[in-house]
Amino acid sequence: MGIKLRLLQSNDGEYFLDCIDELYRTIEKAPAGFDPARKMLKHSRFKSFVVRKLTRYPSLFKLRLRFKQELAVNFVSMISGDFRLLIPYAFKTKLNFVYMYDVWPRFHRWIFPLLDFFNVYYVFFSSKQVMENFNQNYSHIKCRAIWLPEALSAQDYHFKAYHDKEIDVLEFGRMYDEYHHLITGPLQLNGKHHVYRKPGMNLLFPDKPAFSAALAAAKIVICVPSNITHPHRAEYISSMTLRYLQAMASKCLIVGVLPSDMAELFGYNPIVEIDMDHAGDQMLNVLASYEDYHALIERNYNHVIRHHQWENRWQVIQEKIQEAL
Structure with missing residues (x-):
């Protein structure tokens, strides 16, 4: 048994989520020292409400929530800033990793700061331009970033x-x-x-x-x-x-x-x-x-x-x- 690796995924059945499923299946087949477990998450109005409030009040970005810590890794592939997928798991460990695509410029002002709020250690952007904007204009954010283009199985x-x-x-x-x-x-x-x-x-x-x-x-x-x-x-x-x-x-x-x-x-x-x-x-x-x-x-x-x-x-x-x- 390796380190627990949660693969957080929405149970929404939209067609465009197939690329997420391909990535998660790849991780599940080649754990390499991890114990992967996919966590299917139901839609939650409360979680959506929390994220909306966070985006509207930048003063909340600096809050740091901490629950009882565990040795576990959370990984989520998300469209834009769908941070509801990280609630509450991101507050139980500092080992949070996000693969993010469709990160449109008008959302950068709240997506990037919320990476620290949700204890994201590393974010993988599918767009090189998004990664460059993050590194050039948001250097004060602790979360690290790298360009990782989309892929398939x-x-x-x-x-x-x-x-x-x-x-x-x-x-x-x-x-x-x-x-x-x-x-x-x-x-x-x-x-x-x-x-x-x-x-x-x-x-x-x-x-x-x-x-x-x-x-x-x-x-x-x-x-x-x-x-x-x-x-x-x-x-x-x-x-x-x-x-x-x-x-x-x-x-x-x-x-x-x-x-x-x-x-x-x-x-x-x-x-x-x-x-x-x-x-x-x-x-x-x-x-x-x-x-x-x-x-x-x-x-x-x-x-x-x-x-x-x-x-x-x-x-x-x-x-x-x-x-x-």
């Missing part, structure tokens, strides 16, 4: 042979509306199979198996960072997200916009950059010469398998936890 995804892929273009998740309208007509006129969420649809796919099956059957996936699709929310944050890796692990060609950190992560440009002035013609030309991109698709796939799985990220997280013990 490759075994959760599969692919069809190139000649068996029947979806020409797949758009899922956040849609770049301006670009979507430019390619829809030309694809339809040329009889191409274009899959996307239509008005009135809640989710494009009912579950993860249906989603991964569509990825496996897709030739091209459209990927654009949030600062372009939703600039009011993301502002300047441009980061590689899970969808880029999911497309590559399914041997799809990405047509889109390269996030600011992705060239650094790959060492080359792994996508076909959108030509907004000739969007329809460009897409048809890429489909017509799809075989020319097989080498890039294979290179991307191999790079993801070697460098961008959760087992790669867990090695970094584990090192930081060991440093604190």
Whole structure:
């Protein structure tokens, strides 16, 4: 038996939580001296109320709550500042570690100080820009930070042979509306199979198996960072997200916009950059010469398998936890 490692997770069933489940399964399979136990947390109005009050009254940030201490590690992967997941566990130990993504700039003023309030020893930001802002403007905060990009578990995804892929273009998740309208007509006129969420649809796919099956059957996936699709929310944050890796692990060609950190992560440009002035013609030309991109698709796939799985990220997280013990 190793040191107790709580994996704190919301029991909300939203589709986008799949990446959290992949990370937790990776940790559970390779504990390396830890005794991992996943703790599924129900929605609590009281905990949500507490976090809301904390965000509204900065004078409360300096409070330090302490319960009876225990030798245990808490780890939570959270969307933005969902600190309710740490209540009350964060006050029972100083060994709290958080993986955080979708940390939009307008929330920094309260998310960053609350890291100390919740006794977070190390925070892993999925965005390099968020990490840089934290280190440059919040150096007074005791919590340490590191950039740790998103990742996936490759075994959760599969692919069809190139000649068996029947979806020409797949758009899922956040849609770049301006670009979507430019390619829809030309694809339809040329009889191409274009899959996307239509008005009135809640989710494009009912579950993860249906989603991964569509990825496996897709030739091209459209990927654009949030600062372009939703600039009011993301502002300047441009980061590689899970969808880029999911497309590559399914041997799809990405047509889109390269996030600011992705060239650094790959060492080359792994996508076909959108030509907004000739969007329809460009897409048809890429489909017509799809075989020319097989080498890039294979290179991307191999790079993801070697460098961008959760087992790669867990090695970094584990090192930081060991440093604190």
